[in-house]
Amino acid sequence: xxxxxxxxxxxxxxxxxxxxxxxxxxxxxxxxxxxxxxxxxxxxxxxxxxxxxxxxxxxxxxxxxxxxxxxxxxxxxxxxxxxxxxxxxxxxxxxxxxxxxxxxxxxxxxxxxxxxxxxxxxxxxxxxxxxxxxxxxxxxxxxxxxxxxxxxxxxxxxxx
Numbered sequence: 001x002x003x004x005x006x007x008x009x010x011x012x013x014x015x016x017x018x019x020x021x022x023x024x025x026x027x028x029x030x031x032x033x034x035x036x037x038x039x040x041x042x043x044x045x046x047x048x049x050x051x052x053x054x055x056x057x058x059x060x061x062x063x064x065x066x067x068x069x070x071x072x073x074x075x076x077x078x079x080x081x082x083x084x085x086x087x088x089x090x091x092x093x094x095x096x097x098x099x100x101x102x103x104x105x106x107x108x109x110x111x112x113x114x115x116x117x118x119x120x121x122x123x124x125x126x127x128x129x130x131x132x133x134x135x136x137x138x139x140x141x142x143x144x145x146x147x148x149x150x151x152x153x154x155x156x157x158x159x160x
Contacts (some may be wrong), residue, residue: 082112091115093124109133 001009085092088103092112106119109128118124 086110089112092117093118 088099090097091114094115094117096115096117098106098113098115102116103113106115108119108121108124108126109112109130110126112124114124121128121130
């Protein structure tokens with residue numbers, strides 16, 4: 001909004017802001033009177049170009065919320081429904097850039113790369129079963145020698 005249009009708007013509203021808090025009043029008046037702006041363009045002879053500049057910050061702030069919603073939506077997806085990670089140089093959730101040295105370190109067993117903040121399994125909703133992996137590893141490294149136990153009451157008594 002140009003200064004001329006701003007002064008006209010303030011004259012119509014009957015308020016004159018102080019010079020120290022002009023920016024705060026500008027954002028307040030823009031946020032509180034979005035319905036007056038289309039009527040302002042039809043009543044006065046001011047050009048209609050200030051109206052798109054007023055709505056541009058609102059659209060910019062709205063565009064940032066879908067990205068945050070998108071990252072939270074990725075966390076809530078079921079394990080099988082996650083789309084594959086295209087760019088391995090960025091965090092799967094927050095899209096933060098990951099240095100080359102940390103790409104190998106921060107790769108989770110669920111085959112996604114995360115930043116330092118999201119690499120913990122509880123932070124990114126990992127679907128890999130670490131308990132099952134541990135049990136499989138133990139059974140592989142500690143095979144049972146015999147099925148029936150030796151010792152205890154399994155011995156037969158020697159008759160005299």
